[in-house]
Amino acid sequence: MAVRSAPNDVNLKETPTCPKCGQLAWETGTKYGIRAECCGLWSWNRAPLADAATHKLRQQVNAMIGDLGVSNNTFTVLGEMTKRAGWSRPIRIGEMNEVTARKALTALEDIVMDIMAGNDPLKGKR
Numbered sequence: 001m002a003v004r005s006a007p008n009d010v011n012l013k014e015t016p017t018c019p020k021c022g023q024l025a026w027e028t029g030t031k032y033g034i035r036a037e038c039c040g041l042w043s044w045n046r047a048p049l050a051d052a053a054t055h056k057l058r059q060q061v062n063a064m065i066g067d068l069g070v071s072n073n074t075f076t077v078l079g080e081m082t083k084r085a086g087w088s089r090p091i092r093i094g095e096m097n098e099v100t101a102r103k104a105l106t107a108l109e110d111i112v113m114d115i116m117a118g119n120d121p122l123k124g125k126r
Contacts, residue, residue, distance in 0.1 A: 013045070013046035014046065015027060015036060015046060016036050016043055016046055016047065016048050016049050017049075018038035018039050018041060018049055019041070019048075019049065020038070020039040020040075020041065021038065021039050023038060024038075025037055025038040025041075025042075025043075025049055026038065027046075032044065033045045034046060036049060037049070042055075043094070044094065045094065047092075047094035047095050048095060048097070050097065050098075051098075053098060054096070054097060054098045054101060057096070057098060057101035057102060057105065058093050058094065058096055058101055060101075060105055061093055061096065061101055061104045061105055061108065062093050064105065064108040064109075064112075065077055065078065065081070065093075065108065068108065068111065068112070068122070072122045076122050077108075077111070077122065078090050080107075080111055080121055080122060081104055081107045081108055081111065082107075083107075084106075084107035084110055084111065085100075085103040085104055085106075085107040086103075087103075091104070
């Protein structure tokens with residue numbers, strides 16, 4: 001049986017280019033995956049380079065999705081977040097820039113507010 005690579009296989013992605021200097025980032029293999037960095041920016045597994053503020057936003061998005069996913073299907077949460085953010089397709093957390101991460105957080109916060117108000121948009125979609 002042949003083994004096919006997953007569509008998000010890091011080996012299929014190119015080394016990210018630094019948005020500050022335009023050079024390819026330098027990569028280091030770690031036990032957590034490939035870390036790329038340049039000009040004070042970094043990423044994992046060949047995602048676009050980001051600064052510390054963007055990484056923090058990505059962590060917040062990931063945590064909120066995880067919290068909502070405990071009692072809901074994670075794909076349902078992602079679908080509702082994508083719809084509320086106004087995107088035509090989901091964006092991977094590791095590929096979010098500061099603007100998209102903030103949109104994702106706002107969408108997730110709106111979902112939480114609806115749940116708290118008794119209007120659970122995820123109900124029945126589990």
